[in-house]
Amino acid sequence: MSEPDFYAVLQVAPQADAQSLRAAYRRRARQTHPDQGGSAEEFHQVQLAWETLGTPEKRAAYDRSRDVPRATDDDAGASGIYSRSFTASTSGAASARGQNGTDSRRRGTSRSPQADQPPRYEPPLSNPEPLSLTLTSQKVHGEFAARGLFGSRSQRVQQHTAALLEKHVLGQLPAARLFNDVLLDPVETDRRGRRRTPRGDQRAEHVLLCGQTLVLVASFEVPADAVSWDGRALRARGKTIPLPNLSAAVRRLRGTLKETARAAGDAPALQTHTQVILHSPDGDLFHPVVESRGVPSGAAPLPAGRALSLITETLAASAQANMVDRHLMTALRDQLATPDVD
Incomplete structure (x- = not known):
């Protein structure tokens, strides 16, 4: 199955700055949450999109793979498009080890x-x-x-x-x-x-x-x-x-x-x-x-x-x-x- 367009998932333009991207993620997370009438699959796609686009390095690599034009400083605002890195683990997709975890949860964990x-x-x-x-x-x-x-x-x-x-x-x-x-x-x-x-x-x-x-x-x-x-x-x-x-x-x-x-x-x-x-x-x-x-x-x-x-x-x-x-x-x-x- 081909990878979804993460910008389309978040309903935001590829040139969006970090603040707009974060706001789009919050909006789509609420819209697709199962408690708000969304589906687990939609919600999961939103989390995947945010994990990739919410991290500067991952977003840059994603843009290169899809040949997405990057925003200019004017487009991004004074802080720049990649000024802050906010990440969050996708549901069931993380490898957690250290002070607060002893387990290994692999990306793509599926519901039995x-x-x-x-x-x-x-x-x-x-x-x-x-x-x-x-x-x-x-x-x-x-x-x-x-x-x-x-x-x-x-x-x-x-x-x-x-x-x-x-x-x-x-x-x-x-x-x-x-x-x-x-x-x-x-x-x-x-x-x-x-x-x-x-x-x-x-x-x-x-x-x-x-x-x-x-x-x-x-x-x-x-x-x-x-x-x-x-x-x-x-x-x-x-x-x-x-x-x-x-x-x-x-x-x-x-x-x-x-x-x-x-x-x-x-x-x-x-x-x-x-x-x-x-x-x-x-x-x-x-x-x-x-x-x-x-x-x-x-x-x-x-x-x-x-x-x-x-x-x-x-x-x-x-x-x-x-x-x-x-x-x-x-x-x-x-x-x-x-x-x-x-």
Whole structure:
């Protein structure tokens, strides 16, 4: 299949300057988003177009390959057509490795046909163990314990992220499950059967499970229209925003889940991924824009709209995307910092 005309996808002239291109991308992303009546394929094409045209080097190479005339300084304005480099990973198209990712997600990841099939339960629902039918069918597990009268800012961001994940990821994947506020290390019980919180109390904000694919998610609100990412640090308005070491966190959680599975006589072949979601204070799902400097765009934290698409596509790519693993669900429920009850 021939490559689409990325300028036509964004409905912008080949001579458009960087500011006009960015505005066109934002407009087309809203128009083609499935929640606004668009299709997943249209939305994906818009992301592909922006990944290429939003990066000066990639845009120059694309223009050369298509013999597109480049804008003059007058056309581009005082800042120049290639004055700023804004990139964002395409959905399911990134290779992410480093502080915030331990996985490799290859370009062109396709949605498995199983992702849209009715859930298949393992063990079957005819077996009452290891999890009740009610909890097996429940898509969201765990909540964030209240902190103060009105809750903290971080807690509000976490709750907002959980709502977006429920709507945009669980809504598209019948077998996906979301676990909030998950302890990374094994939870033990005392002689009276009371839970003992692990020493250090290290937690994952959100864990998504679909089949045997797991995505660990953290989120932040960034009061800036654009941020830069160099593979190690996220910067906004001259300040560094500290990010958690999600690669270490997902390794710890994976070890805990495998230890629990072995004790239950199970051996899941877990595929683990991580994602940092960036929120804009005004709720714009496609801001802040991430300027990725000298690293693959997939290594960057992403604005909510891009991150949700990537997470969905990552979970949907598995040949087991319609499987609800009740053993893994049970293991994750055992790690909830604030467990709910049947």
